[in-house]
Amino acid sequence: MATEKKRKQSTNGLGRDAGKYRRPRNTMKTFGRILSYMSGHRFRLVLVVIGIALSAGTNVLGTYMLKPIVNTLEDLVTAYGTGESTLAMFGDIVVYLVIMGAGYLLGVGGLYMYSRIMVTVSTDTLYRLRKDMFDHMQKLPIKYFDTRTHGEIMSRYTNDIDAMREMISQGIPQLINSSIRLVAVFVMMIIISPLLTLLTVAVLGLMVLAVRILTGKSKFYFSKRQKALGEVNGYVEEMTEGQKVVKVFGHEAEVKREFDEINEEVRVSTTAANTWASVLMPIMGNLSHLHYAITAVVGTIMVIRAVGSLDLGSLTSFLQYSRNFSMPITQLSQQFNSAMSALAGAERVFEIMDTPPEEDDGDVVLVYAQKGAGGELSESAVKTGTWAWRVPDGDGAALVECRGAVTLKDVTFSYDDEKTVLQNVSFYAKPGQKIALVGSTGAGKTTITNLINRFYDIQEGEIYYDGIPIKRIRKSELRRSMSMVLQDTHLFTGTVMDNIRYGRLDATDEEVIEAAKLANAHYFISHLPEGYSTVLTSDGMNLSQGQKQLLAIARAAVADTPVLVLDEATSSIDTRTELLIERGMDRLMQDRTVFVIAHRLSTVRNANAIMVLEHGEIIERGDHDSLLEDKGKYYQLYTGLFELS
Numbered sequence: 001m002a003t004e005k006k007r008k009q010s011t012n013g014l015g016r017d018a019g020k021y022r023r024p025r026n027t028m029k030t031f032g033r034i035l036s037y038m039s040g041h042r043f044r045l046v047l048v049v050i051g052i053a054l055s056a057g058t059n060v061l062g063t064y065m066l067k068p069i070v071n072t073l074e075d076l077v078t079a080y081g082t083g084e085s086t087l088a089m090f091g092d093i094v095v096y097l098v099i100m101g102a103g104y105l106l107g108v109g110g111l112y113m114y115s116r117i118m119v120t121v122s123t124d125t126l127y128r129l130r131k132d133m134f135d136h137m138q139k140l141p142i143k144y145f146d147t148r149t150h151g152e153i154m155s156r157y158t159n160d161i162d163a164m165r166e167m168i169s170q171g172i173p174q175l176i177n178s179s180i181r182l183v184a185v186f187v188m189m190i191i192i193s194p195l196l197t198l199l200t201v202a203v204l205g206l207m208v209l210a211v212r213i214l215t216g217k218s219k220f221y222f223s224k225r226q227k228a229l230g231e232v233n234g235y236v237e238e239m240t241e242g243q244k245v246v247k248v249f250g251h252e253a254e255v256k257r258e259f260d261e262i263n264e265e266v267r268v269s270t271t272a273a274n275t276w277a278s279v280l281m282p283i284m285g286n287l288s289h290l291h292y293a294i295t296a297v298v299g300t301i302m303v304i305r306a307v308g309s310l311d312l313g314s315l316t317s318f319l320q321y322s323r324n325f326s327m328p329i330t331q332l333s334q335q336f337n338s339a340m341s342a343l344a345g346a347e348r349v350f351e352i353m354d355t356p357p358e359e360d361d362g363d364v365v366l367v368y369a370q371k372g373a374g375g376e377l378s379e380s381a382v383k384t385g386t387w388a389w390r391v392p393d394g395d396g397a398a399l400v401e402c403r404g405a406v407t408l409k410d411v412t413f414s415y416d417d418e419k420t421v422l423q424n425v426s427f428y429a430k431p432g433q434k435i436a437l438v439g440s441t442g443a444g445k446t447t448i449t450n451l452i453n454r455f456y457d458i459q460e461g462e463i464y465y466d467g468i469p470i471k472r473i474r475k476s477e478l479r480r481s482m483s484m485v486l487q488d489t490h491l492f493t494g495t496v497m498d499n500i501r502y503g504r505l506d507a508t509d510e511e512v513i514e515a516a517k518l519a520n521a522h523y524f525i526s527h528l529p530e531g532y533s534t535v536l537t538s539d540g541m542n543l544s545q546g547q548k549q550l551l552a553i554a555r556a557a558v559a560d561t562p563v564l565v566l567d568e569a570t571s572s573i574d575t576r577t578e579l580l581i582e583r584g585m586d587r588l589m590q591d592r593t594v595f596v597i598a599h600r601l602s603t604v605r606n607a608n609a610i611m612v613l614e615h616g617e618i619i620e621r622g623d624h625d626s627l628l629e630d631k632g633k634y635y636q637l638y639t640g641l642f643e644l645s
Contacts, residue, residue: 041125051117052114052177060184067313069096070317072093130161131263133352138246139357140358142247142455143455153240161345161349170335171335175339185325192314193315195302196318238493238539247453248453248484249480249483249504250480295322299318360476362472363472366387368380368383368384368387368388369384369387370384377399377401383506385560387561400466401466402562403562404563405464405466405593406464406563407429407464408427408463410426411460412424415447422448422617424461425461425617426461426618429609433594434589434609435611438613438634439612443614443616444613449597452563481561481562481563482562482564483503484567485553485564493535495535496528496534496551499555500521500558501558503556504559515557516532519550519556519587521550563592563593566594566595566596568597568598604624606624620632
């Protein structure tokens, strides 16, 4: 149910965000950043401009060649009736036709050249954009994902990126092409007949109105999205939902490597698909029938009455120009609206890239260690079962054994600097102790575990880990020393073996199986269709909630870290499965410092210390028996006199 709710939230967020394009705040700056991503294709872009100029220029000049052809044909008809020699005239017509044909052929070549080049430029540019955005996303703090819906983030990779694709591959070339053609056609019309050009300007208002109405219809040609982005979108959404798990186990680099492989496949498939899509670009219909008819009537009258220097050939060329004059206007209007949406989307993409990454000024790292005969520590290149903190000390470094001692001293914290979530919280957990955090929803239990992991940094107070301020410990190393089993288990697409191994990527198959046995997960895994090789998809939809929770415990077991955090690990499962999971957790908690958050107080009775939180403060502390004897808030909660909410 929780997974389904998240999926609906993600989809709804995507849908709401999809149609909500706004005007960009800084058009030129955003456009400049897009061009910077295209700067690696300078030579190709020069060829694109040459191709566009050839296509637009030869189209305009080819139309102008109608004038000498028609005038020569008129002279030919006149000469044929008088008996004059017409051989030279036939030769002139052939020359004009050859020039016109060569010009149009050159224009077609230019069109084909820049269309094909822009496919490569656009797909490579967007490949780099997606890659940089995803790489940067791995560096963002948890706060960024906690304050945004997954669908809203996903829309940056889908709707916004796709709008940029349309602008780069089609919009920019069409804007340049239409601008050149519009200016060239208008200049040629003035040269041929200034009076008819004034008529064109008068009718232009009606044409612009028609273009605005038909612009909405043209969106059909831009509505087909490339299915090749489906796989990368699915992976991005999966990683977005599992971002906390990724950071807990420090797998940002591995996630980026896997994404690069998928992204490369998208780039190749999208290049092939867009090649055909761009070559078969829909051609705009003729919107100038009214203008053409009026111009033809007025122009014919001017030719008959010899108004100005207009002749039959000039009128023919002018009529053709008038037919083509509306198309560049239509394309400019259409691409302007599309460009505004694309630039607004680009701002949203760059907003992710401009978000400051997670700050980490720690210099203490976690290393494998081994003890000598006298108990002295030394670094080890292989896993030994002993961990140590390498603390820089002057020119050298001291090794401090990582035992899992955690101390909070006068910790005060607020998520938004307005409402205080924790107020002067102090407690300690000795190595191997089990500390339970209980209290009403919103009391600050999960916040404490978020602070220990440094998902957020405290405003006041200090947190120590084995006597070392956690601000000195590098975040990735800090999280590598901890495992978490959350209420909502996230499973990635892959085998059961791979999902358990996510706790420690270098774990052997034997270690994974041993971890599953420790977590009481081996039995149900053995009865899956392909055992540990069974492929899980859609966040493990083919498993029960209890089975997914057992895999999460096995994942934590294979990590074999000194500190374990259990956050509502059994709140959404039945009592029988809870008993099975508790047995697995009891084995896992041996010789580890454990923080347990639970609504079911039966799961915390054997804790060494129980902290009762209310409104961000610890109001009671002690073991199960002593708190019952005090008959305070814990007694009320345990006996049912007061219910957790």
